[in-house]
Amino acid sequence: MYTAPEVVQRRPYWSAADMWALGVITFIVLSGSVPFEDDSRARLCRAVTKGKYSFSGDPWPCVSNLAKDFISRLLRVEPGARLTADQALLHPWVASEAPTSSSKNLSGHFFFFVALLNTFDIYSKHHAKEVTCCDILAMAFSKH
Numbered sequence: 001m002y003t004a005p006e007v008v009q010r011r012p013y014w015s016a017a018d019m020w021a022l023g024v025i026t027f028i029v030l031s032g033s034v035p036f037e038d039d040s041r042a043r044l045c046r047a048v049t050k051g052k053y054s055f056s057g058d059p060w061p062c063v064s065n066l067a068k069d070f071i072s073r074l075l076r077v078e079p080g081a082r083l084t085a086d087q088a089l090l091h092p093w094v095a096s097e098a099p100t101s102s103s104k105n106l107s108g109h110f111f112f113f114v115a116l117l118n119t120f121d122i123y124s125k126h127h128a129k130e131v132t133c134c135d136i137l138a139m140a141f142s143k144h
Contacts, residue, residue: 001036005049005077016079019088023074027053030063035075051077066093 004020006013027035035053038044047053053075055068070093073083088094 001034001044001048003048004079005051006079008045008048013079015085016082019074019082019084020079022088023071023082026067026071026074030067030071031059035071049077051075064093066091070094 002021002024004013004017007017024035027033036044036047038047055063060068070083070088070091073091074088076082083091
């Protein structure tokens with residue numbers, strides 16, 4: 001589930017909800033699994049609203065602490081505590097480590113990932129209306 005806790009709880013939301021989705025996407029790209037999973041939709045929604053996920057098991061021992069820090073800063077329950085698109089682009093993992101990563105899961109996706117972050121950043125600066133992560137993904141794909 002890519003939906004941010006505030007959306008699940010039907011509270012007002014803004015671009016921070018999209019940054020949550022980016023955290024979920026990054027988790028999936030690096031691990032091949034989802035951070036929140038349950039057969040019961042109700043339990044899944046509770047897990048999301050509590051923000052409980054784990055970096056245990058494969059492949060997490062081989063994933064850098066900076067990459068895990070990046071994900072952790074995006075998957076914060078409180079929207080105001082999440083990285084903004086500008087901050088995400090400046091995060092040390094994105095700025096230095098990710099482009100040279102030997103991770104088989106990341107190598108083919110990094111340039112798309114940075115383009116996606118740039119699209120979040122540009123869109124949030126120039127448009128006041130709310131959009132979904134799917135809208136931004138569509139914009140990113142249409143540029144490439």
